[in-house]
Amino acid sequence: MTKTLTPDGLMVLSVLAVAALCTLLWIFARARRHGGVAEVPSWLMFGWDGAAWSPGVIVINRDARNKPALLAHERCHQAQQRRDGLLRFWWRYLTRRQARLAYEVEAYRVWLDVSPGDRWRVLHILGNSYGFGLTTAQAEALLESAG
Ligand SMILES: [Zn+2]
Numbered sequence: 001m002t003k004t005l006t007p008d009g010l011m012v013l014s015v016l017a018v019a020a021l022c023t024l025l026w027i028f029a030r031a032r033r034h035g036g037v038a039e040v041p042s043w044l045m046f047g048w049d050g051a052a053w054s055p056g057v058i059v060i061n062r063d064a065r066n067k068p069a070l071l072a073h074e075r076c077h078q079a080q081q082r083r084d085g086l087l088r089f090w091w092r093y094l095t096r097r098q099a100r101l102a103y104e105v106e107a108y109r110v111w112l113d114v115s116p117g118d119r120w121r122v123l124h125i126l127g128n129s130y131g132f133g134l135t136t137a138q139a140e141a142l143l144e145s146a147g
Helices: 007-033 067-084 086-095 097-114 116-128 136-144
Strands: 037-040 050-054 057-061
Touching (some): 007 037, 050 067, 057 067, 067 086, 067 097, 086 097, 097 116, 097 136, 116 136
Parallel strands (some): 037 057
């Protein structure tokens, strides 16, 4: 049995593709109008609070709790992208756990420089997000180790 795309299915896929493209263009335009930072509704963030797409574009959840620290964290990722090259950064970030961990530890140190009071929240995020599977003690040891 083969599955074929019906004209209705093709129409639905086309509409979804156009919607996704329009959303991307809207985010880029929004970032351009607001100094490189696009604040978007949380449902568009799929559970994330922020992301540095490139050295010129940061996307953050408009309902994020600590925007100054979040922005400092994302600007650190932008500095990493400039330092390592955008494609190399994303390749390492998406394919290598150790590289992703090193990038995040560096960026969460910056978060804590801005907001030392967020220490427990940061330990929780580092330990439980990004697929690291760290204990709180392991996350703390990484943050404390010499960068
Ligand atoms: Zn990060």
